[in-house]
Amino acid sequence: MAAGCTAVVLAAATATASARPCPQHTDPARQVLAAEDGWGAYGTGTAGGARADAAHVYTVTTWDAFKAALAAGGDAPKIIKVEGTIDADGPGCDSFAVPGYDFGTYLKTYAPETWGRDKDLSAEPDDSPEGLRRASQARQDAFVKAYVPARTTIIGVGEDAGFKGASLQIKGVDDVIVRNLTFESPLDCFPQWDPTDTADGNWNSEYDSAVVHGSTHVWMDHDTFTDGDHPDSTLPHYYGRIYEQHDGELDIVKGADYVTASWNVFADHDKTILIGNSDSAATAAVDRGHLKVTFHHNLFTGLVERAPRIRFGQVDSYDNHFVAGPGYGYSYGIGMESQLVAEHNAFTLPAGTGAGTILKKWKEAPVTAADNYVNGRRTDLIAVHNAEVPSEILRAGAGxxxxxxxxxxxxxxVPALVGRGAGAGRLR
Structure with missing residues (x-):
């Protein structure tokens, strides 16, 4: 925190904050999350690298330099300023392929008419086409993932800073800020075919643009997430299924806690944001009581689903604008033991899309949804969902x-405010 300010300390989720806000620096790289600004402000708050000394402020223009800056300086607070667009794709997919890997051979070996649809590929040996695919994917994995240490601020300089093909890993650390950056989704060069995923099988990919994995006090602000030059519409089909090369834009999983996502743009993507990644008992043991996340003043546009999909977490989503386009499935996914509060949001739906689709029930869990507007009219999202989808009745009251x-x-x-202010390049 800034010198002389008091951290926000709360006794419980419904307690009242008593500390005064920390002052905001004029340099955006040294700004801290304001007191009471979402779950990221809980307890010690989120300051990132605001207290970094001059020796731990780095300006980077390449992927190698960015990774070196992340690793430098030991445990000291740090600020990493990103100039321009950094390409994390490397020299291309062919450079990651291990000797012997051939996609044509892979397709021929695991074609449904040959392999069937009742057994997965997990037991395939290392020298099989699937084994060579795994090894190739591991090489890409090592290249495109970047691990963010505690007490770090990563911030774009100007209006055109960001990453192409990067996967930011905020894993097992505390106190991270990521601001003013455009993330073009990584393109998985080696998706895996799973014949048992649905009746028809599916291609499954790796690499989210950003992952908050078991970390606490994270502030994602004024960032833009998009598929960029590789939207799903450009991807080929094999075995009658889309060759899916994208995973999520932002995932918050594995007991992560106290995250605020504000003034971001999430655009043109399918499976966008996941909070909690499994219903399993093992996952529940880690996630139950955690995954506290706030979304406010974000633009969700051109998405199919998961804005977000929630398991276990206490999620506060207010003052966001959701703009549905072709292929729209739903916005909020109500999952295992989730406690969603969705209030004061605006939704713009095309003609023929019912407001009942905004909420999607995956598991029994209560929801609070008040003062939301759909196409300019105040709408009870729970009531309209229950009327349009009577087979999936939702209960009101998140608790x-x-x-x-x-x-x-x-x-x-909200539409005008978010339209003017959200996304990378609009940090003032």
Whole structure:
């Protein structure tokens, strides 16, 4: 925290914050998350590398330099300033392929008419086409993932900073800020075919643009997430299924906690944001009581689903604008033991898309949804869902009341506010 300011300390989810906000520096790289600004402000708050000394402030223009800056300086707070667009794709997919890997051979070996659809590929040996695919994917994995240490701020300089093909790993650390960056989704060069995933099988890919894995106090602000030059519409089909080379844009998993995502753009993607990645008992043991996340003043546009899909977490989503396009499935996914509060949001749906699709019930879990507007009209999202989808009745009342909010804007003004202010290049 800035010198002389008091951290926000709360006794419980419904407690009242008593500490005064920390002052904001004029340099965006040294700004901290304001007191009461979402779950990221809980407890010690989120300051990232705000207290870095001059020796631990780095400016980078290449992927190698970025990774070196992440590794430098030991445990000291650090600031990494990104200039321009950094290409993390490397020299191309062919450079990651191990000797002997051939995609044509892979397709021929595991074609449904040859392999069938009742057994997966997990037991295939290392020298099989699947084994060579795994080895090739491991080489790409090592290249495109970058691991962020504790007490770090990563910030774009100007209006055109960001990454192509990077996967930012915020894993097992505390106190990270990521701001003013455009993330073009990584393109998995070696998706895996799983014949048992649905009745028809599916291609499954790796690499989210950013992953918050078991970490605490994370602030994602004024970032843009997109598929960029490789939208799903450009991807080929094999075995009658899309050759899916994208995973998520932002995943928050494995007991992660106290995250605020504000003034971001999530655009043109299928499976966008996952909070909690499994219903399993082992996952529940890690995630239950965690995954506390706030989304506010974000633009969700051109997405298919998961904005977000939630398991276990206490998620506060307010003052966001959701713009549905072709292929829209749903916005909020209500999953295992989730406690979603969705209030004061605006939704723009095309003609013929019912408001009942905004909520999708995956598991029995209560929801609070108040003061939301759909195409300019105040709409009870739970009531309209239950009327349009009577086979998936949702219960009202998430069981908690968010208090970690700063200014709440009326939902009628949200589309204009978010349209002017959200995304990379608009940090002031």
């Amino acid at each position: 908690w009341t968010p208090v970690l909010r700063t200014h709440v804007d009326p939902p009628r003004s």
